[in-house]
Amino acid sequence: MRSGAERGVGAPRAPVVPVASVGEAAAQLFHVSKSYVAGTFALRDVSLEFARGQLAFLTGPSGAGKTSLLRLVMAAERPTDGQIVVLGRNASRLSPRSVPSLRRRIGVVFQDFKLLARRTVEENVGLALDVVGTPRRQARTRVFEMLKQVGLQHRRYQSPLSLSGGEQQRVAIARALINEPEILLADEPTGNLDPDLTLEIMDLIAATAVRGTTVIVATHDQALLSRYRSRTIRLEGGRVVEDRAAPGGGP
Amino acid sequence: MIGPAARAVYFVRTSLRGIAATPGTALVATGTIAVALVLVGAFALVVINMQELVLRFGDAVQVTAFLEPGLDPPTREALVDRARGIEGVAEARLVTEQEALERFEEGVGQGFALLEGLGENPLPASLELTLAADARTAADLSRVSAALATLPGVEETGAGVDWVEGYVRALALVRGLALGLGVILALATTLIVSNTIRLAVLSRRDELEILSLVGASRAFVNTPFLIEGALQGVTGGVFAWLLLYALFWLVLPGFEFGLELVLGGASPRFFDAAESTWLWVGGAGLGLLGSAIAVWSESRR
Numbered sequence: 001m002r003s004g005a006e007r008g009v010g011a012p013r014a015p016v017v018p019v020a021s022v023g024e025a026a027a028q029l030f031h032v033s034k035s036y037v038a039g040t041f042a043l044r045d046v047s048l049e050f051a052r053g054q055l056a057f058l059t060g061p062s063g064a065g066k067t068s069l070l071r072l073v074m075a076a077e078r079p080t081d082g083q084i085v086v087l088g089r090n091a092s093r094l095s096p097r098s099v100p101s102l103r104r105r106i107g108v109v110f111q112d113f114k115l116l117a118r119r120t121v122e123e124n125v126g127l128a129l130d131v132v133g134t135p136r137r138q139a140r141t142r143v144f145e146m147l148k149q150v151g152l153q154h155r156r157y158q159s160p161l162s163l164s165g166g167e168q169q170r171v172a173i174a175r176a177l178i179n180e181p182e183i184l185l186a187d188e189p190t191g192n193l194d195p196d197l198t199l200e201i202m203d204l205i206a207a208t209a210v211r212g213t214t215v216i217v218a219t220h221d222q223a224l225l226s227r228y229r230s231r232t233i234r235l236e237g238g239r240v241v242e243d244r245a246a247p248g249g250g251p
Numbered sequence: 252m253i254g255p256a257a258r259a260v261y262f263v264r265t266s267l268r269g270i271a272a273t274p275g276t277a278l279v280a281t282g283t284i285a286v287a288l289v290l291v292g293a294f295a296l297v298v299i300n301m302q303e304l305v306l307r308f309g310d311a312v313q314v315t316a317f318l319e320p321g322l323d324p325p326t327r328e329a330l331v332d333r334a335r336g337i338e339g340v341a342e343a344r345l346v347t348e349q350e351a352l353e354r355f356e357e358g359v360g361q362g363f364a365l366l367e368g369l370g371e372n373p374l375p376a377s378l379e380l381t382l383a384a385d386a387r388t389a390a391d392l393s394r395v396s397a398a399l400a401t402l403p404g405v406e407e408t409g410a411g412v413d414w415v416e417g418y419v420r421a422l423a424l425v426r427g428l429a430l431g432l433g434v435i436l437a438l439a440t441t442l443i444v445s446n447t448i449r450l451a452v453l454s455r456r457d458e459l460e461i462l463s464l465v466g467a468s469r470a471f472v473n474t475p476f477l478i479e480g481a482l483q484g485v486t487g488g489v490f491a492w493l494l495l496y497a498l499f500w501l502v503l504p505g506f507e508f509g510l511e512l513v514l515g516g517a518s519p520r521f522f523d524a525a526e527s528t529w530l531w532v533g534g535a536g537l538g539l540l541g542s543a544i545a546v547w548s549e550s551r552r
């Protein structure tokens with residue numbers, strides 16, 4: 001797999017997505033730039049490719065463009081320039097009507113968990129199943145199984161507010177994984193957690209890559225990078241300044 | 252995949268949950284719709300009663316054809332039938348010489364002695380034609396009058412065209428006022444309701460964001476809000492109906508004298524079943540429209 005750094009940032013632009021390569025990777029970015037304010041770039045000419053089943057870390061200081069990159073992959077925003085292909089679909093040209101069907105194939109985990117306080121743990125996890133119209137009984141069974149995987153089946157009728165930070169993040173991970181997504185995006189998933197919980201949560205997230213899901217984690221935490229020894233992409237000022245493959249060429 | 256019925260149940264449940272989650276906002280929206288519908292409903296009651304009064308006046312819009320003397324009864328009956336056949340005529344009735352005299356006697360009272368001096372009844376027989384509700388215009392009156400004049404045996408026709416023009420203007424004014432004020436009130440209510448429901452949308456923005464993240468379509472996100480608006484609208488409509496009903500039966504009798512002056516002795520009436528249903532349906536429609544505007548404007552942000 002070639003990365004942006006290997007190709008060289010600022011290389012001549014490919015105006016059209018090379019269709020032949022689409023489908024081999026989970027997500028591809030071709031010379032992507034994103035600007036929120038004229039003249040200021042959150043991302044600048046980023047070209048990256050994420051293989052299926054790969055665990056990749058996005059790192060870099062605050063404002064480097066990590067969150068912007070994740071938002072572009074989940075089609076929450078469109079790039080100012082360049083092309084993005086996610087799961088074989090051109091996310092930069094996706095109509096608003098088509099975005100939900102792509103999102104159902106992507107799980108997302110945030111630093112602030114984004115759980116609904118007024119709903120139970122079971123309902124929070126089941127939300128992703130409600131959206132795809134899973135029958136109620138089947139949904140309950142699947143939610144129970146998922147909560148069992150993250151060790152929270154006994155908490156399913158409780159409000160997320162009654163859970164610890166680590167437990168809340170496990171609920172968020174359960175919600176992100178319940179539909180067996182092909183890509184899992186995690187934006188500083190351990191940012192609010194203490195070191196012990198950080199490892200617990202990261203082990204959960206990393207395990208999904210082993211099952212074939214492409215996992216992209218944005219993090220500041222250097223300890224995590226050295227522990228997991230996976231592909232690490234360093235962003236600074238919206239550019240890819242380093243793209244280090246996993247030692248031994250593994251995912 | 253669940254079926255449409257299960258999905259509808261899910262949406263209604265989500266709507267009820269939404270109302271329970273923000274009871275204050277739901278109460279304000281329902282109250283706003285109820286107040287607006289009380290205003291619209293009260294005005295509608297006035298209009299309905301006024302319109303009925305005006306329509307009652309309209310029954311007096313008649314064309315009279317005076318008949319030649321000496322026509323035998325079969326000829327007179329044939330004339331009545333032919334008059335009924337004229338377009339726009341709702342009813343034709345023969346007034347005999349004797350009937351005309353009796354009416355005159357009732358009308359003039361003491362002055363009847365003037366006619367007694369004449370010896371024989373000088374009043375002619377006549378045909379009285381009542382026009383259909385949609386043909387009570389000056390033009391129709393003239394047309395019917397002209398058609399009547401061509402019938403053999405008709406000596407002279409008479410129609411109060413000036414009076415009819417006044418009647419038509421009064422009816423148009425009442426209907427125009429009803430329509431104009433109704434539209435203004437409906438617009439104002441829709442605006443208020445849409446802003447109130449927008450508050451509900453804003454208060455649940457976190458939920459909408461999460462739904463969007465897990466791949467909910469716009470319809471999936473918006474439908475519960477639309478149902479919520481419709482439910483609040485129907486509830487507001489029912490409250491408005493109850494309030495109007497209470498006002499009508501408890502407060503109105505206190506203004507009996509004034510009402511008699513306005514309605515000319517006719518008793519005011521409340522909404523019938525169909526009109527009451529329209530009030531509830533109107534409430535649901537306002538709620539639905541208000542929430543549709545709210546979710547539409549929020550989804551464009």
